[in-house]
Amino acid sequence: MSRPPAAREKLLGAYCSLLRTEGERAATMDATAALAGVSKGGLLYHFPSKDALADAVIDRLLQTASEDNERMASAPEGAARYYVRTSTAGDTEFDTCYQAVVRLAAGSYAPAAAALDRVHGDWERLVRQDVPDPHAAEAIMLIGEGLYFHSTMPGSWSRSLVGSDIEALLGQVDRLKEGR
Structure with missing residues (x-):
């Protein structure tokens, strides 16, 4: 598959960055084009509307x-172990898109909320296939969600308390899977 044009990638990156740092209202077409260093015409060539831009971020997610x-x-x-081990935010393409889509959903963009439902539903399905006890599977999902939430908080207070010993948490995942 051929690589998308560089301008398109710059625009998606700029839009995600604005969504993550400034929020949905600040992520205007003009601000996106300016941050990407692309003309407004270039933006409109790749994304004829703000919804098209948002949909491209959702597709990437x-x-x-x-x-x-x-x-x-x-x-x-x-x-289950994979889910918990990978449940901290980083500078990955997934995290960038995920956080941008969360901001879109918070701005009441229905396709973003539907995409998040799909992503979370897939995680839950995979964890439940691995963990027979539904309550243990739910606890594992909550461990992962708590790790992610705290890893996205500003400052260091949260990260110093939560998830600092991932191996101990993975041991807890094992105990939950075994029904202990």
């Missing part, structure tokens, strides 16, 4: 989530 779900489903350690 779903693509990267699908790739990660394949890794999660085939992880030798099991889906």
